[in-house]
Every structure is written in C-alpha cells, then in structure tokens.
Amino acid sequence: MKLKNGVKKLEVKRKEGYLEKKSKAVFSSWKKKYCIVDETSFICYKGKVNGAVTLRIDFEKIPVVLHAKGKEFTVKLGGEKSFTFRAKNEEVLREWTTLIERFIEMNSFLLKTIPTTPKFWKVI
Numbered sequence: 832m833k834l835k836n837g838v839k840k841l842e843v844k845r846k847e848g849y850l851e852k853k854s855k856a857v858f859s860s861w862k863k864k865y866c867i868v869d870e871t872s873f874i875c876y877k878g879k880v881n882g883a884v885t886l887r888i889d890f891e892k893i894p895v896v897l898h899a900k901g902k903e904f905t906v907k908l909g910g911e912k913s914f915t916f917r918a919k920n921e922e923v924l925r926e927w928t929t930l931i932e933r934f935i936e937m938n939s940f941l942l943k944t945i946p947t948t949p950k951f952w953k954v955i
Contacts, residue, residue: 845869846930848923852886853903853915861917868927870934873906886914890938897935899928906931 846868851861852875864875864885875886888895888906896907902924907913918924 846926847880850875850927851917853917864916866916866927868930868934870937873931890934895931895935897928897931899924904928904931 847866849863850866852864854860854862864877865879865882866873866875867880868874871889871891873886873888873890874884876882877885888908894909896910898905898907902919902921903915903917904924904927905913905915916927918927
C-alpha cells in the first residue's frame with residue numbers, strides 16, 4: 832500500500848524496548864528509558880509504559896533529523912534541540928533507526944502544510 836506522497840507503508844508499525852538516553856548534565860550519564868516508536872511519534876517513559884512520559888516527539892509536527900554511529904543515535908529537532916540514545920548493540924540500533932527514518936519520511940509531506948514550531952516536543 833502507498834501513501835499520498837508515494838512512500839510505501841511499512842509492514843512493521845511499531846517498536847518498543849529499552850534504550851539508554853544520554854543526560855545533558857556536566858558529567859553526562861546514561862539513563863535507561865522504555866521507548867516506543869510508531870508511525871507518528873517517538874515516546875520515552877521513565878519506567879515501562881505505565882511510567883511517566885519523559886520525552887515525546889511527534890514526527891508529523893516538527894522536522895526531525897537522525898544521525899547514527901556505532902551503538903548511538905541522535906535525534907535533532909528542528910535544528911534546535913537534540914537527544915542522544917544508545918542501544919545494546921549495532922543490530923538493535925539499526926532496527927530503531929531504520930523505523931524512525933521511515934516514519935520521518937512518511938510524515939515529511941505533512942510538515943510542508945503545518946507551521947513548524949519547537950513546541951511539538953516535550954521533555955519532562
């Protein structure tokens with residue numbers, strides 16, 4: 832099945848599991864987060880799904896750029912804010928980044944019609 836912009840709809844519609852998120856503190860540390868990515872967003876929780884949401888990125892509302900290297904990837908939002916994550920190995924990293932890149936591409940056509948502002952992400 833194809834969407835309006837010609838991007839093929841994915842068979843896999845969601846991935847969830849633990850990633851480590853790099854702290855912005857002076858002595859940066861890594862904190863374990865339960866993350867979920869689907870066709871519209873990337874969400875991180877303090878514990879499992881019933882825990883507090885610590886980060887939510889809506890792909891259809893703000894430009895997102897993804898950079899990956901080794902076991903780490905960085906999500907940059909609208910050229911303003913960035914978040915770095917680490918997977919347990921490169922294979923798991925590829926699973927996450929492949930889906931995130933595809934979901935960003937699927938939603939990119941919406942960004943042309945919606946005014947972008949950095950208020951479509953939230954760190955708690």
